[in-house]
């Protein structure tokens with residue numbers, strides 16, 4: 001009887017430790033640090049759109065700082081939430097809620113052209129917000145997008 005109990009405890013411990021490693025794996029994935037570097041041909045459409053958006057923001061930042069107006073013809077809204085992601089487990093309610101916040105902020109930036117400084121700042125805040133939950137790797141890049149970012 002003692003042996004049965006002992007081996008039972010051992011099995012439970014094994015299962016528990018397995019579950020633990022699983023959860024560390026997921027949080028590493030959530031980092032999504034340079035996820036495409038290994039195989040450049042495997043870049044998913046969502047990742048491509050994200051790269052484009054980051055480039056757009058780089059350019060918009062400089063223009064807005066020069067007092068120029070940006071519009072949705074030069075910088076159209078990217079519907080990245082309908083594109084295939086590298087990791088499909090991101091496609092959950094919180095992700096889509098964050099995407100809606102981004103979409104609203106982006107539309108406001110293009111519509112309310114008198115307040116583009118404030119509106120651009122609000123867009124970048126929604127990038128940071130979503131990336132704090134999903135894919136924290138690119139935050140380093142996103143940290144360079146605010147209007148007052150100075151290169152060292």
Ligand code: HEC
Nearest residue numbers: 044046047050053054085086098099102126127130135138
């Ligand atoms: C609703 C959530 C969400 C929002 C909002 C969001 N992102 Fe992302 N971002 C992701 C996810 C998820 C990925 C991983 C995509 C993939 O690998 O398919 C990603 C990937 C990236 C990447 C890495 C792409 C690569 O090279 O693999 C960059 C850079 C990036 N985002 C920048 C931005 C910028 C800039 C903004 C705001 C203009 C933004 N993101 C807004 C969720 C979001």
